[in-house]
Amino acid sequence: MFPGSDRMPGADMAWDMAQDMDRGVFLLGVGGQKCGTSWLHDMLMRSAQVDMGFNKEYHIFDARTLPECVRFKNGPLKRYDRQVAAGTPPAPGSKLWLRAHFLREPDTYYDYFAQRLAAPDIRLTGDITPSYSGLSTDTLAEIRDGMAARGVPTKVVFLMRDPVERSWSALRMSRRQTALKNPGHVFKLSEFDQLRANYKEPNYELRANYAATLARLETVFDAGDIFVEFYETLFAQDVMDRFCAFAGIDPIDADMDKQVNPSPKTSAIPEDIAEEMALHYAAIYRTLADRFGADPLKSMWWSARFVL
Numbered sequence: 001m002f003p004g005s006d007r008m009p010g011a012d013m014a015w016d017m018a019q020d021m022d023r024g025v026f027l028l029g030v031g032g033q034k035c036g037t038s039w040l041h042d043m044l045m046r047s048a049q050v051d052m053g054f055n056k057e058y059h060i061f062d063a064r065t066l067p068e069c070v071r072f073k074n075g076p077l078k079r080y081d082r083q084v085a086a087g088t089p090p091a092p093g094s095k096l097w098l099r100a101h102f103l104r105e106p107d108t109y110y111d112y113f114a115q116r117l118a119a120p121d122i123r124l125t126g127d128i129t130p131s132y133s134g135l136s137t138d139t140l141a142e143i144r145d146g147m148a149a150r151g152v153p154t155k156v157v158f159l160m161r162d163p164v165e166r167s168w169s170a171l172r173m174s175r176r177q178t179a180l181k182n183p184g185h186v187f188k189l190s191e192f193d194q195l196r197a198n199y200k201e202p203n204y205e206l207r208a209n210y211a212a213t214l215a216r217l218e219t220v221f222d223a224g225d226i227f228v229e230f231y232e233t234l235f236a237q238d239v240m241d242r243f244c245a246f247a248g249i250d251p252i253d254a255d256m257d258k259q260v261n262p263s264p265k266t267s268a269i270p271e272d273i274a275e276e277m278a279l280h281y282a283a284i285y286r287t288l289a290d291r292f293g294a295d296p297l298k299s300m301w302w303s304a305r306f307v308l
Contacts, residue, residue: 024117025248026147026154029128030135030217033207034169035159035231037128038260043240049123049249051116054095057129060102060109065139068203069131073103106146114150123249133158133213134206140220155247156221160210160288161231162301163281164274167199167208172263191266192273199277211287232300278306 029037041056063073080100083089090097102109116125135143144154161169171194179185189197198204217226227246229239240254278285285307289297298304 023114023151023153024123024125026113026117026152027124027126027128027247028132028140028143028154028156029126029130030156030158030213031130031133031207032158032160032166032210032213033130033133034166034173034263035130035161036234037130037159039235039258040157040159040243041128042258042260043252043254044124047124047249047252049121051119051122051125052128053112053116053125054098055127058099058102058109058127059129059131060099060106060127061135061139061143062129062131063103064106065136066131066134066206068134068206076100077103106142110146110150113147114152117152124247128157131207133210135216137216137219140216144220153225154221155225155227156217157227157229157243158210158213158217159229159231159234162303163208163210163284164269164277164303165301166231167204167277168195168269169263170204170207171195171198172265173261176263192270195269196273196276200280208281209284211284214291230300274303275306278303282307 029040031037038056041052044050044052059069059072062069063071076096076099080090080096083096090100098108098112102112113125113127116122147154171191175187175191175194178187187194199208214228227243229243233239235254235256237254237256241251244251285297285301285304289304289308294304294308298308
């Protein structure tokens with residue numbers, strides 16, 4: 001029994017009225033982190049055919065299944081339960097109320113996104129959570145089947161970036177967020193000492209193993225339902241046009257100069273740290289070089305020269 005409330009409003013609405021029509025598409029964004037997903041989401045929100053709901057990143061299935069992401073479950077559920085225990089439960093339909101329901105009753109997650117597509121002219125909805133790059137094949141199949149049960153097909157977008165640049169950008173973002181939340185905070189390690197200490201940690205490994213993510217996606221989804229692109233080539237109108245055709249929406253006039261959630265650099269990364277990181281991720285470079293070609297990869301990822 002879910003504490004403090006009934007099921008999500010409208011969760012039991014009749015979906016059979018839409019069984020004979022094209023319901024649109026559920027877009028599952030699986031990363032990578034710091035690979036352009038925030039920019040993509042921002043561009044999608046410009047379309048009148050898109051309703052991504054109340055968030056970009058819902059953090060439901062990573063929170064439920066990945067130890068590295070358990071904080072995304074514990075935090076919202078503790079806040080929800082505290083408010084219920086205090087006699088002031090979150091209002092039905094509020095963000096916290098919905099997140100707690102999604103975490104405890106996954107069917108409400110599928111219902112929520114199916115409802116987005118019930119609105120006139122909406123062709124695309126979805127959840128773009130970069131740490132979904134670590135989801136297992138069983139979890140990916142659960143999401144696919146949950147939406148299919150509501151007559152909605154799932155398509156996947158996966159963006160990749162130079163692994164060294166991606167990890168470094170993630171660290172800069174983390175340090176920036178820490179400084180914003182704790183003014184005057186003094187970091188124990190310099191930026192690059194912290195990068196050297198962190199890049200092998202599970203939280204970083206989860207988001208860096210592009211080859212493993214691709215293998216899991218291709219086990220669960222048809223090739224035509226997976227859109228793969230590189231951060232280094234993402235910001236081009238022809239790429240956006242291809243993506244819109246893939247997603248089943250009209251073309252979006254994308255703003256290539258718009259920066260969303262940037263993590264500015266203040267200095268160049270030392271060569272020895274970059275080489276150390278690239279060699280650590282060597283298997284990923286080599287697997288992707290076999291698939292996309294070594295020369296194209298080296299032209300996009302400067303750190304590939306340490307491996308390829």
